[in-house]
Amino acid sequence: MSKGKVWKYGNDVNTDVIFPGKYTYSVLDPEEMAKHALEDLDPAFAREVKSGDIVMGGKNFGCGSSREQAATCLKYAGVQAVVAKSFARIFFRNAINQGLPVVQCAKAVDSVEGGEEIDIDFSKGVVETPKGVFDFIPLPESILRILDAGGLIAYTKIKMRKEKN
């Protein structure tokens, strides 16, 4: 992974502020979804985010609705990973299923200011910030395979093809 600039937010960043409900059935193209990413939390985000940037949150990131667009819009906005103290369950699954890496590392979150650059090594399970290097528990192998495939649909496709042969 390459270095990425951090957009840092607080606790309980919910799916309504990540991707407002009014768009859930009207904005269907992922590139269009990206234009509304974090709209009700930080209107500047979608305009200024660069490919490879990292979104950071406190505890319970992604709480609320099951809408998968909350992960999709971040991914298509160019976000390379989300780092948080903890993730709400459905967002955590949706992010992996969209091929958006999620890292749970409270110490890294505490050590970083918005705008700083950090580096994430997923295989070693470390986040490198200007203040130090912090460990996190890497995701289980079975889940990394979904991420590596680029998301659950791609993964299921590969798996079904293998089972057929």
Add this chain to the structure above:
Amino acid sequence: MGQTFSEKVLSAKAGKSVGAGEIVTVSPDYILSHDNSAAIIKEFHKLDLPRVKCAEKIVIVLDHVVPASSERYAQNHKEIREFVQEQNIPHFFDVEHGICHQVFSENGFALPGKLILGADSHTPSYGAFGAFSAGIGRSEAASVWATDEIWLKVPETIRIEMSGKLPAMVFAKDVILKIIGEEGADRANYKAVEFAGPAVRGFSLASRLVMTNMAAEMGAKNGYFFPDEITLAWLQDKAQSEFDVVVSDSDAAYEAVLTYDISAIEPQVACPHTVDNVRAVTEVEGTPFHQAVIGTCTNGRVEDLKVAARILKGKKIHPGIRVLVIPASRNEYLQAIRDGDLEILVNAGCLILNPGCGPCLGAHQGILAPGEVAVSTANRNFRGRMGSRDSAIYLASPATVAASALEGRIADPRKYA
């Protein structure tokens, strides 16, 4: 060491004994989706499969934007109807039925011991009937349609023991808001919540649904009530399939056991913009607002409409505010008509909307303008949820919302007991 309810259901499904923390691959009994079925269909088509694997397990209920409010929504509904026909999906409920969680329950899919997945975050609702039910995303739903399996982590369980008796004008909604306020929005993240104790025996199924529905707001993967004689009697003429009552062992291991004396609870209000920002109604009494909402998958059932009607009978809502009433389903709607409650509400000045999600998720039917405030019986008050980013939502019981509608300001319902 015994097992919790959740460990037992997932062990039975996995075909081996499993405990909290283990990951299992399992096949669900039912999988629910709603208007988002259009998006799930798109994902499903990416898999290049001619047919879904188990059409009879799929339950689709159109409820989020019904009837369609734009060409885009109409197109989504149309694609869903076409897919239902093409795939011979037997359990399809079109726009006239009501909110998915109510329709799913009324039609006997929410059964004790069943493993239910839903592409909706309030799927934990079915724990009210003793089912294991959890929310999932769209890609996962498409993948389950294709493969009939999913990976799940066996959750730890928090047991909430409730004792005492609810005071007048205090309801299940106040209890769950109190719990969420004290425990926090992420207290049960990735965990099961078991509602137990002598107090719950007195709870109606509608009240249990309020609590399992809102368990999602403390992060819960699933909620659970022991299916007692009230549950079994209700299911008697509704159950879609055979079922087994599954209960936690008396020596099961819990992550925590929390105790609440419900006799001591006052009416509660969740203030903007998080569900765990909870205060007693006495602390926010007098707050002005513009729109009241009585409905949603949390509080749109007959017992909710009845308490609102009791408060508003023979009176008029405060001038200058608007009150939207949305029965949770056609059945609840009909019963409220028969009971005379809707007539009372209409006479009081309320606007009755068709069964469905209404304005809860900010898509139609009562969107808030900048600066406007709503008092709602829904389950979420996140910034911008019901419309403008600069609007605000207070959550409360139907009694508190009805009392507030009378006064035009947030009011304590106990004075109308």
